[in-house]
Amino acid sequence: xxxxxxxxxxxxxRADFLPGQxxxxxxxxxxxxxxxxxxxxxxxKHIELTILRRGLVTTAxxxxxxxxxxxxxxxxxxxxxxxxxxxxxVLLVATGIGIAALRSLILYILENRKKxxxxxxxxxxxxxxxxxxxxxxxxxxxxxxxxxTLSKATEQWSGLRGRVTDHLKExxxxxxxxxxxxxxxxxxxxxxNELIKYGLSSENIYVSLERHMKCGIGKCARCLIPxxxxxxxxxxxxxxxxxxxxxIGE
Amino acid sequence: MVFCDVYATLVLSSKNxxxxxxxxxPIFYLFFNFGAATDILAVICLKSExxxxxLKLPKQELMSLISELRRLGFEVIAPTRSNETxxxxxxxxxxDLETDYIRIINSPRxxxxxxxxxxxxxxxxxxxxxYGLKIRFPTVEGPxxxxxxxxxxxxxxxxxxxGIHPCMANSIRYLDKVMLSEPADPYYKARREDMxxxxxxxxxxxxxxxxxxxxxxxxxxxYADLMIRRGGDGFLVRSRSKRxxxxxxxxxxxxxxxxxxxxxxxxxxxxxxxxxxxxGIDERDASEYVGACTLCASCTVTCPTCYxxxxxxxxxxMDPSNVERSRVRMSCQRRCYSMIAGGTTFLNTKEARFKWRxxxxxxxxxxxxxxxxCVGCGNCIAFCPARIDFRKFLGRRVA
Ligand SMILES: Cc1cc2nc3c(=O)[nH]c(=O)nc-3n(C[C@H](O)[C@H](O)[C@H](O)COP(=O)(O)OP(=O)(O)OC[C@H]3O[C@@H](n4cnc5c(N)ncnc54)[C@H](O)[C@@H]3O)c2cc1C
Ligand code: SF4
Ligand code: SF4
Ligand code: FES
Numbered sequence: 001x002x003x004x005x006x007x008x009x010x011x012x013x014r015a016d017f018l019p020g021q022x023x024x025x026x027x028x029x030x031x032x033x034x035x036x037x038x039x040x041x042x043x044x045k046h047i048e049l050t051i052l053r054r055g056l057v058t059t060a061x062x063x064x065x066x067x068x069x070x071x072x073x074x075x076x077x078x079x080x081x082x083x084x085x086x087x088x089x090v091l092l093v094a095t096g097i098g099i100a101a102l103r104s105l106i107l108y109i110l111e112n113r114k115k116x117x118x119x120x121x122x123x124x125x126x127x128x129x130x131x132x133x134x135x136x137x138x139x140x141x142x143x144x145x146x147x148x149t150l151s152k153a154t155e156q157w158s159g160l161r162g163r164v165t166d167h168l169k170e171x172x173x174x175x176x177x178x179x180x181x182x183x184x185x186x187x188x189x190x191x192x193n194e195l196i197k198y199g200l201s202s203e204n205i206y207v208s209l210e211r212h213m214k215c216g217i218g219k220c221a222r223c224l225i226p227x228x229x230x231x232x233x234x235x236x237x238x239x240x241x242x243x244x245x246x247x248i249g250e
Numbered sequence: 251m252v253f254c255d256v257y258a259t260l261v262l263s264s265k266n267x268x269x270x271x272x273x274x275x276p277i278f279y280l281f282f283n284f285g286a287a288t289d290i291l292a293v294i295c296l297k298s299e300x301x302x303x304x305l306k307l308p309k310q311e312l313m314s315l316i317s318e319l320r321r322l323g324f325e326v327i328a329p330t331r332s333n334e335t336x337x338x339x340x341x342x343x344x345x346d347l348e349t350d351y352i353r354i355i356n357s358p359r360x361x362x363x364x365x366x367x368x369x370x371x372x373x374x375x376x377x378x379x380x381y382g383l384k385i386r387f388p389t390v391e392g393p394x395x396x397x398x399x400x401x402x403x404x405x406x407x408x409x410x411x412x413g414i415h416p417c418m419a420n421s422i423r424y425l426d427k428v429m430l431s432e433p434a435d436p437y438y439k440a441r442r443e444d445m446x447x448x449x450x451x452x453x454x455x456x457x458x459x460x461x462x463x464x465x466x467x468x469x470x471x472x473y474a475d476l477m478i479r480r481g482g483d484g485f486l487v488r489s490r491s492k493r494x495x496x497x498x499x500x501x502x503x504x505x506x507x508x509x510x511x512x513x514x515x516x517x518x519x520x521x522x523x524x525x526x527x528x529x530g531i532d533e534r535d536a537s538e539y540v541g542a543c544t545l546c547a548s549c550t551v552t553c554p555t556c557y558x559x560x561x562x563x564x565x566x567x568m569d570p571s572n573v574e575r576s577r578v579r580m581s582c583q584r585r586c587y588s589m590i591a592g593g594t595t596f597l598n599t600k601e602a603r604f605k606w607r608x609x610x611x612x613x614x615x616x617x618x619x620x621x622x623x624c625v626g627c628g629n630c631i632a633f634c635p636a637r638i639d640f641r642k643f644l645g646r647r648v649a
């Protein structure tokens with residue numbers, strides 16, 4: 001996985017955003033694509049985006065140099081309902097680039113650590129080099145419980161092995177816990193189902209969905225999901241009770 | 251008033267002043283018969299106590315309404331015929347107006363929300379060298395070489411749809427729900443704001459029409475300025491708005507033709523279905539319907555309410571720094587509609603796409619706007635090369 005984190009300084013404006021929201025990044029002459037804001041909401045003058053190389057925009061963004069100018073549309077979408085997380089145990093589950101959707105929330109939790117009870121991050125990737133924020137994670141681990149697991153670990157890897165679902169049983173899962181799940185559609189669906197099996201109610205499970213978004217403001221119908229909700233306006237954050245679980249992975 | 255339930259509004263000119271006079275119909279005829287001291291400029295509209303009554307016009311007078319609309323600065327979009335196809339087009343001459351048709355291949359959507367719409371232009375720093383295209387991103391230091399000149403000009407047009415059927419007037423209502431909900435789309439809004447609509451009511455549909463199922467043969471308040479229907483060898487016209495009144499005031503002649511009765515078109519086939527049942531659509535087997543589907547997307551291309559779109563940033567290699575951003579029409583029948591990075595395609599079978607279209611038209615739209623997205627025009631059946639008939643899939647035939 002080839003990722004790059006861009007730190008953007010906003011000129012003459014500030015973005016009052018909350019964890020879970022996204023922006024449309026415009027690369028002049030190339031195009032526009034949606035990305036989660038990965039930085040902390042306590043700094044509205046900067047926005048960080050972590051971008052995985054995939055197609056046109058994501059590849060071009062690997063060549064951006066310090067000082068280059070890009071365009072931003074946003075912040076867009078509905079954030080995580082933070083007040084529903086306060087005073088509770090929180091489980092964050094991410095796979096692959098899904099960690100990008102959670103970083104802003106993690107940074108918020110670190111800055112407001114007392115507002116939350118036990119916080120666990122369960123992060124899965126395939127190869128060691130796929131891990132995003134490798135160095136940062138070490139400092140996160142000082143304040144929250146971090147479990148990193150690799151499904152294609154090398155011999156030198158001393159951490160957990162296997163998929164995230166293999167390690168859910170090691171987390172103390174109980175009714176009052178809030179879980180946030182981010183990853184590829186199929187993985188999010190299977191983790192959500194797994195968590196429900198462990199007794200969590202679907203209202204306490206949140207997912208951040210990805211669709212082929214264009215307008216980001218409810219005009220292009222590209223992000224429609226079953227139930228007729230729009231990911232750009234009604235989401236991207238949904239509780240599993242608001243949508244059908246099949247819609248997560250379908 | 252006791253002796254008469256029909257009133258006429260006259261515009262009289264008296265010493266160069268315009269006066270509006272409302273009077274009972276017998277007295278109105280007196281003016282006509284004896285010639286009043288003042289000039290009668292026009293009969294604006296005729297009102298009975300329980301509503302508007304109609305004026306009978308020959309086709310010539312109907313065309314004079316078109317000329318009047320053009321004089322008022324409207325671009326008149328009306329059904330025109332070329333060979334077997336009737337389509338909406340900007341009228342170059344009022345005599346091109348086609349009033350004897352059931353189905354048009356395009357719709358008001360194609361004028362309010364064109365299939366390709368430039369949104370703005372901007373200048374980037376791309377250059378072509380003999381080594382190929384070089385895109386250097388602009389920098390914030392020094393004179394910024396990128397000028398995002400959002401040459402943002404909402405289109406300045408006054409559109410008058412003349413002679414569209416009730417289903418098509420209803421399609422504008424659906425597009426309004428989508429495009430004018432917060433935040434309103436400025437391009438659509440600019441085209442829509444000054445719009446004038448003259449609806450040509452239907453007496454008869456073809457075997458694909460389903461306006462009775464979705465009740466779109468009625469035109470809601472605000473979506474018709476004039477209602478026109480056939481009557482004898484001419485047309486019966488009534489106004490449904492102030493602007494309609496004003497337009498009728500331009501008429502030279504027209505005779506009062508009584509009060510309108512609701513016109514319910516005769517359809518060849520009628521169906522009943524549940525508009526909110528998403529699970530039902532999912533559960534039913536559509537394989538017999540989609541077997542012959544060629545994925546041509548005609549159903550969404552000819553649908554008056556399909557609006558989904560893609561965004562393109564385009565430049566020519568001759569002038570790569572000059573970038574144009576456009577909105578172009580998309581279709582859920584295409585694979586790329588639902589493909590996301592990583593390769594997941596949410597709608598990856600013909601069946602899933604067929605059902606998706608129906609879910610968007612019915613349960614999704616009911617939920618979002620309390621309004622179905624299908625206006626019953628039948629285009630998606632009539633223009634389907636495989637004649638896939640969603641009515642049979644969704645419900646049952648009742649007549
Ligand atoms: C709310 C949201 C948040 C996202 N956050 C992140 C993030 O934090 N980090 C990250 O790396 N990626 C994120 N993505 C995915 C990212 O938007 C896509 O990788 C990107 O749009 C691909 O653009 P491209 O020009 O490089 O690809 P293209 O060359 O256009 O196409 C490559 C692939 O990407 C798909 N794709 C194209 N445009 C979009 C689009 N607008 N939305 C979704 N898929 C698209 C195409 O179907 C194709 O499969 C997010 C997507 C959404 C919807
Ligand atoms: S779904 Fe079919 S019948 Fe309904 S409005 Fe669209 S084209 Fe017409
Ligand atoms: S998603 Fe399909 S049915 Fe809905 S507007 Fe787009 S093309 Fe039409
Ligand atoms: S991205 Fe256009 S409607 Fe959601």
